[in-house]
Amino acid sequence: MSGGQQQMLAIGRALVGDPDLLLVDEPSEGVQPSIVQSITEDLGRINEDLGTTILFVEQILSVVQNLAERCYAMDKGQIVDELDGSELDDREHLADHLAV
Numbered sequence: 272m273s274g275g276q277q278q279m280l281a282i283g284r285a286l287v288g289d290p291d292l293l294l295v296d297e298p299s300e301g302v303q304p305s306i307v308q309s310i311t312e313d314l315g316r317i318n319e320d321l322g323t324t325i326l327f328v329e330q331i332l333s334v335v336q337n338l339a340e341r342c343y344a345m346d347k348g349q350i351v352d353e354l355d356g357s358e359l360d361d362r363e364h365l366a367d368h369l370a371v
Contacts (some may be wrong), residue, residue: 273302273303273306273318273328274300274301274302274303274306275302275303275306275309277312278298278302278306278310279310279313280293281316282297282298282313282317285316286321286323289321290323291323291324292323292324292325292326293317293323293324293325293326294326294327294328295314295325295326295327295328296328297327297328297329297330298310298311298314298327298329298334299311299329299330299331299334307333307334309335310340311337313334314327314338315337315338318338325338327339332362332365332366333358334364335365336359336360336365340355340359341353341354341355341357342354342355342358342359342365343357344368346368351368352368
């Protein structure tokens with residue numbers, strides 16, 4: 272299976288248990304860009320339609336901006352900033368916290 276298929280299968284398997292909270296670690300990792308958009312849209316629908324809270328770790332700014340209502344930036348295991356609302360729309364502010 273492709274990376275995108277594997278990610279979607281993992282998410283589907285997690286949803287079988289009807290969780291209140293879904294933990295997702297870098298859903299874009301190893302996935303081609305066109306599939307990243309699909310996964311992002313699917314996670315958004317899961318949140319809206321099922322009412323499932325999604326806690327995810329991600330480095331791709333567009334995914335963070337499209338899914339997050341609140342964002343915590345961490346450095347060496349410590350929370351160094353909390354962003355919400357308009358701060359999530361500020362791409363430069365988000366990029367300040369990403370390691371490349």
